[in-house]
Every structure is written in structure tokens, then in C-alpha cells.
Amino acid sequence: MTFENILVATEGHLATLTINRPSKLNALNKATIQELHDALAQLDAEATIKAIILTGSGEKAFVAGADISEFAHFSIEEGAQLAALGQEILFDFVENMKTPVIAAVNGFALGGGLELAMACHFRIASDNAKMGLPEVTLGVIPGYGGTQRLPQLVGKGRAMEMIMTAGMIDAETAKSYGLVNHVVPQAELLEFTKDIASKITKNSPVAISYAIKAVNAGLIDTKEGFKTEIKSFGKCFGTEDFKEGTTAFLEKRKATFPGK
Structure with a gap:
């Protein structure tokens, strides 16, 4: 599989999918969302692949957010369509895949980036990770499931605070909230995640x-x-x-x- 904005590598029963837009801190644009869907659909249909790791390129960001330039001038109808389509082809799609998807959160996971991580079946973070939903600073709410999945993971009160303040939390706080399962040094993130994934691949x-x-x-x-x-x-x-x-x-x- 060859894509413009993502990299796909397979090793035995494990696939690693890397969002590769380092100049944009791996921000999600329409093209990247579509490529992620296409790659994940192919991997989910491949019988030999039993677990998928989703991560971002570099050490700064998992996904720093959505590409705001693509929707800054959208109408009400266009905004609603953007959220509906994005949830259908990527965020809800990931959540309901039959193949487990683990988010290896390396660095910033903000806005759509955190929403993508939350759509995965569980999350592991590097110790430099920062997470948040800053959408209200732009006059909009989280539109890719953030208002729904965050309360499920961290509880209503913490979710309300994170959304309303638009603040970021660090990896250890995210772990204490139940937002991520483990926190490991940046250099060990992928190997640690692969170790957990390998345990999954041995099961039915x-x-x-x-x-x-x-x-x-x-x-x-x-x-x-x-x-x-x-x-x-x-x-x-x-x-x-x-x-x-x-x-x-x-x-x-x-x-x-x-x-x-």
C-alpha cells in the first residue's frame, strides 16, 4: 500500500500505520482522513493482520489537530457534513473495526488527534505526550466524537473541564484519568506497544x-x-x-x- 500522507508497515501479524505529515505536525486534512480509512479497511480485511498500531511520524506529535484551513469558511450545512462524513469514514469506522487498533500517542494529540486516539480500542502514550480538545477556542465544539468518547473514558466532570477550558493535560494526568493505559519513555513507545500487540495476536x-x-x-x-x-x-x-x-x-x- 502506497499513500501520500501515511506509511504502512507489516511485520508478521502486526501492522503499524504512521500518519506522516511532519511539517503540519501530522494534522488531519480530508486527504489524510480518506487515506487512513482506505489503509485501515484494507488491513481489517487482511486475515493475517491481527493487530494494528496507529501512530504519528516524528517525536513532536501524534496528530496536532485538524487542518483548520480546509473548513474555516464553511457554512452551517458544510460544517455538519464535515463532521458526519469524518465520523463515518474514520472515527466510527476505527471504533467498530474487528481488528484491534492501538494508538501509540507520541507527542501532541489535540482536537481531531485526540478524537482519533479515543476512537482506537486503547491508548499508550509517550512521556512527552500532551492531550486536549481546544476547539472552543475556535468557536466550535469537538466534532469527531470528542464530546461523546471523552466522557466515556474520563467521566463527565473531567470531560466538561477539558472541553470548556480547552486546556491540555500531560501523559501522567491522562493515565490517572483513564484516558491512556500506559505511559512510557518516548524512545520505548513503539516497542512497548508492539509487545502488547504481540500478546493480542496470539489470541483468537x-x-x-x-x-x-x-x-x-x-x-x-x-x-x-x-x-x-x-x-x-x-x-x-x-x-x-x-x-x-x-x-x-x-x-x-x-x-x-x-x-x-
């Missing part, structure tokens, strides 16, 4: 995809989440992964999941 990709679906359903509606869990749990019994996993357990060996 079918079961993981069902788990993602069930967790997401519960965040929308608790009752629906339980229903989805029950249904997905049952479906697992009809998979080759379940047969292999249970057989391997009984035979006291490590499972080799076919992903079916």
Missing part, C-alpha cells in the same frame, strides 16, 4: 472481534450490550477458533488459532 481474532462488538454495544445501551454479549458468546461456539482453543487447553498445549 474471531473472539476478539466479537468482544469489540459487545463492548461497543454496551457503551451505547447497557441492555443491548448484554444481549450482544450473549449472542456473540453463543456464536463463538460455532467457530474453528473455539474448537482449537478448547482442544489445545485439554491437550495442555498452546493454541494455534485459524481465525475462523
Whole structure:
């Protein structure tokens, strides 16, 4: 896969996708959003890929925000369409992928950058990372799911404060809030993330995809989440992964999941 604004590398069952606009601190423009969708869709459809790491190029930024120059003069209708399309093709798409996506947050994750990290299934940050939603300083609100995912992750009060003040928090604060799972030195970020990803790739990709679906359903509606869990749990019994996993357990060996 060759793109203008992103880099894709694969190693065994793991793919690393790097947003590569260093001169713009990896800011998201329309072209980059579309490329991210295209690359992630291809990786999600590839049976050999069992985990994806999403990061930014350089040491300054994961994604420093959206490319404001593209929408500064938009009308009400154009603004609504921008948010709807972006959520559909990237942010909601990432959240609902069957392949786990881990955000390796290296540096600034602001506005659309933080919203992209929050759409990933979980986040690991470098110790120099800074996170925030500064949109109200521009007279607009977070439009790519920020007002929805941030309260889910850090609670209503902290989310309200972050959004209303437009302030940034550092990596350790983000960890204490539950916004990121781990904080590691910048130089160790990718290797640390790859180590966690490698543990994921050893497990059943079918079961993981069902788990993602069930967790997401519960965040929308608790009752629906339980229903989805029950249904997905049952479906697992009809998979080759379940047969292999249970057989391997009984035979006291490590499972080799076919992903079916």
C-alpha cells in the first residue's frame, strides 16, 4: 500500500500505520482522513493482520489537530457534513473495526488527534505526550466524537473541564484519568506497544472481534450490550477458533488459532 500522507508497515501479524505529515505536525486534512480509512479497511480485511498500531511520524506529535484551513469558511450545512462524513469514514469506522487498533500517542494529540486516539480500542502514550480538545477556542465544539468518547473514558466532570477550558493535560494526568493505559519513555513507545500487540495476536481474532462488538454495544445501551454479549458468546461456539482453543487447553498445549 502506497499513500501520500501515511506509511504502512507489516511485520508478521502486526501492522503499524504512521500518519506522516511532519511539517503540519501530522494534522488531519480530508486527504489524510480518506487515506487512513482506505489503509485501515484494507488491513481489517487482511486475515493475517491481527493487530494494528496507529501512530504519528516524528517525536513532536501524534496528530496536532485538524487542518483548520480546509473548513474555516464553511457554512452551517458544510460544517455538519464535515463532521458526519469524518465520523463515518474514520472515527466510527476505527471504533467498530474487528481488528484491534492501538494508538501509540507520541507527542501532541489535540482536537481531531485526540478524537482519533479515543476512537482506537486503547491508548499508550509517550512521556512527552500532551492531550486536549481546544476547539472552543475556535468557536466550535469537538466534532469527531470528542464530546461523546471523552466522557466515556474520563467521566463527565473531567470531560466538561477539558472541553470548556480547552486546556491540555500531560501523559501522567491522562493515565490517572483513564484516558491512556500506559505511559512510557518516548524512545520505548513503539516497542512497548508492539509487545502488547504481540500478546493480542496470539489470541483468537474471531473472539476478539466479537468482544469489540459487545463492548461497543454496551457503551451505547447497557441492555443491548448484554444481549450482544450473549449472542456473540453463543456464536463463538460455532467457530474453528473455539474448537482449537478448547482442544489445545485439554491437550495442555498452546493454541494455534485459524481465525475462523
